[in-house]
Amino acid sequence: MGLLKQDLVLWLLGVLFLSNLLLCRADVHYYDFFVRETNFTSLCNTTKSMLVVNDSYPGPEIRVHRQDTVYVNVHNQGNYGLTIHWHGVKQPRNPWSDGPEFVTQCPIQPGTNFTYEVILSDEIGTLWWHAHSDWTRGSVHGAFVILPAENETYPFPTPDADQTIILQSWYNRDYKELIDEATSNGTAVAPADAYAINGHLGDTYACANETLFRMQVDYQKTYLLRIINAAMNEQKFFAIANHRLTVVAQDASYVQIFTNDYIMISPGQTMDVLVCANQNMGQYYMATRPFSDSAAPPRNNITRGVLQYTNSVGGLNASLVTLPAMTDLDAAANFTRRIKNSNVTQNPPMKVPMDIDRRVYVAIATNTLPCDNCPIQPTRLAASLNNVSFDFPQIDVLQAYYNRSISGVFTEDFPLQPPVFYNFTGDDLTGLNRNADLGTKAVVLNYGEAVEIVLQTTQLGAGGSHPMHLHGFSFYWVGTGSGNFNNVTDPSSYNLVDPPLINTVHVPARGWVAVRFFATNPGVWFMHCHFERHSSWGMDTVFIVKNGTTVDTSILPPPASGMPRCSGT
Numbered sequence: 001m002g003l004l005k006q007d008l009v010l011w012l013l014g015v016l017f018l019s020n021l022l023l024c025r026a027d028v029h030y031y032d033f034f035v036r037e038t039n040f041t042s043l044c045n046t047t048k049s050m051l052v053v054n055d056s057y058p059g060p061e062i063r064v065h066r067q068d069t070v071y072v073n074v075h076n077q078g079n080y081g082l083t084i085h086w087h088g089v090k091q092p093r094n095p096w097s098d099g100p101e102f103v104t105q106c107p108i109q110p111g112t113n114f115t116y117e118v119i120l121s122d123e124i125g126t127l128w129w130h131a132h133s134d135w136t137r138g139s140v141h142g143a144f145v146i147l148p149a150e151n152e153t154y155p156f157p158t159p160d161a162d163q164t165i166i167l168q169s170w171y172n173r174d175y176k177e178l179i180d181e182a183t184s185n186g187t188a189v190a191p192a193d194a195y196a197i198n199g200h201l202g203d204t205y206a207c208a209n210e211t212l213f214r215m216q217v218d219y220q221k222t223y224l225l226r227i228i229n230a231a232m233n234e235q236k237f238f239a240i241a242n243h244r245l246t247v248v249a250q251d252a253s254y255v256q257i258f259t260n261d262y263i264m265i266s267p268g269q270t271m272d273v274l275v276c277a278n279q280n281m282g283q284y285y286m287a288t289r290p291f292s293d294s295a296a297p298p299r300n301n302i303t304r305g306v307l308q309y310t311n312s313v314g315g316l317n318a319s320l321v322t323l324p325a326m327t328d329l330d331a332a333a334n335f336t337r338r339i340k341n342s343n344v345t346q347n348p349p350m351k352v353p354m355d356i357d358r359r360v361y362v363a364i365a366t367n368t369l370p371c372d373n374c375p376i377q378p379t380r381l382a383a384s385l386n387n388v389s390f391d392f393p394q395i396d397v398l399q400a401y402y403n404r405s406i407s408g409v410f411t412e413d414f415p416l417q418p419p420v421f422y423n424f425t426g427d428d429l430t431g432l433n434r435n436a437d438l439g440t441k442a443v444v445l446n447y448g449e450a451v452e453i454v455l456q457t458t459q460l461g462a463g464g465s466h467p468m469h470l471h472g473f474s475f476y477w478v479g480t481g482s483g484n485f486n487n488v489t490d491p492s493s494y495n496l497v498d499p500p501l502i503n504t505v506h507v508p509a510r511g512w513v514a515v516r517f518f519a520t521n522p523g524v525w526f527m528h529c530h531f532e533r534h535s536s537w538g539m540d541t542v543f544i545v546k547n548g549t550t551v552d553t554s555i556l557p558p559p560a561s562g563m564p565r566c567s568g569t
């Protein structure tokens with residue numbers, strides 16, 4: 001089926017949309033990222049050496065316009081190899097610069113550098129960048145702000161200023177040490193010690209010497225908050241005392257504007273939110289705490305910052321800021337279901353596949369695997385998609401796929417449905433075998449195919465929801481429901497009119513979501529849970545989109561200067 005007549009019309013509209021934007025000059029920007037260990041002190045004077053970019057936590061902000069191209073030269077001055085990913089940038093035809101370690105590249109080794117070519121297309125608003133190797137993204141991350149193109153306006157009154165708000169997890173120990181130790185023991189990394197807003201832990205922790213993040217505002221001005229959930233394993237509620245939050249975009253795509261007292265944001269997601277400084281001039285807390293529906297919840301800490309009116313007098317009133325309880329499922333669901341795609345002209349025309357060529361039904365689970373070398377117990381924790389626990393190869397999948405002379409790196413047989421059907425969302429799964437199969441398996445899609453992925457949570461292991469992220473695409477989130485997905489009756493409940501266009505979807509506990517997209521970006525694209533512990537355990541897979549029939553629908557050649565070398569090649 002692929003692209004039908006109706007899709008052709010939409011495609012032409014899309015070309016017009018992009019060429020309109022291109023009438024103005026698309027700029028090229030150059031950034032240098034120096035990645036090195038820097039000392040930071042927090043929580044009762046714990047000093048730790050942390051790998052960061054340009055000595056800052058969070059790292060430097062990239063700030064460009066729509067359709068620009070960005071070159072980032074990453075100089076690895078640290079002690080181990082790493083990669084960087086440009087989260088939510090679709091990188092048309094250019095998987096070479098996408099970043100996930102051993103999926104599209106091998107790590108940039110210490111003492112070497114690699115220049116990423118980050119190609120923007122229709123993204124608008126806020127995205128972010130982060131390391132994509134082991135747990136290093138805990139400290140190696142920053143905002144990626146995409147302003148309207150020169151001849152383009154916001155689909156709402158232009159805000160007076162903007163402010164990036166990055167929600168983070170803080171560990172007293174080194175991120176790499178933590179995951180290396182947990183991996184060799186077959187155990188879980190302990191929950192984060194604290195949470196931070198823009199690197200500040202705030203005033204709720206045991207030691208009173210923590211700094212508060214302060215955002216200065218002028219009375220009656222409107223601010224665009226660019227909120228990024230960079231936390232490792234925690235979905236987050238966020239609110240500001242006395243101030244309502246007006247959501248205008250998610251994952252670099254405009255949404256139908258709505259106002260709420262709080263937001264719920266999953267790791268990997270970004271939200272653009274307007275806040276008007278229209279209250280009595282004073283100081284107001286902003287606050288964040290986790291949302292969790294898992295049997296293995298994170299710490300229920302609140303971290304606070306301050307919204308501070310210029311020339312205000314008087315102290316802070318802690319009682320004014322209210323957040324939903326950590327386990328408030330309704331608060332999370334009620335917020336998330338309000339997000340709808342907007343038909344403003346600043347969004348690309350909606351191209352929701354009405355008929356699909358391929359459905360991939362994916363059961364998400366946490367598992368255990370036998371472990372002969374584990375010192376504590378003879379099993380290790382694992383996770384899987386359709387019972388395949390992703391085994392990271394030693395040579396990246398992209399290189400092996402592009403250069404067919406390398407074999408044995410991956411196979412093309414990721415199961416298109418769960419190998420065993422059981423009551424995925426049932427309570428008593430005690431009799432089930434919790435083993436998974438290790439493998440490096442990909443789904444291969446034809447260029448232009450209309451794809452539906454149905455993501456199904458299971459109660460195997462700790463259960464709970466998962467923020468599932470796909471590289472190389474934004475997809476339409478067309479459906480969600482509780483219980484086990486029914487492929488006959490559930491599609492009738494889909495929203496094919498105004499589904500949000502996002503890159504990370506919240507898959508609810510004891511339920512499912514359906515997402516759709518056209519496979520028009522040839523390349524090798526990672527899909528994984530954005531809870532770092534789950535991704536480390538194997539809750540990942542790879543989508544390979546084959547080339548189309550023309551040069552313009554085929555993968556770009558690798559960079560002339562070469563890719564980072566894999567060991568042994």
Ligand SMILES: [Cu+2]
Nearest residue numbers: 466529531534
């Ligand atoms: Cu997960």
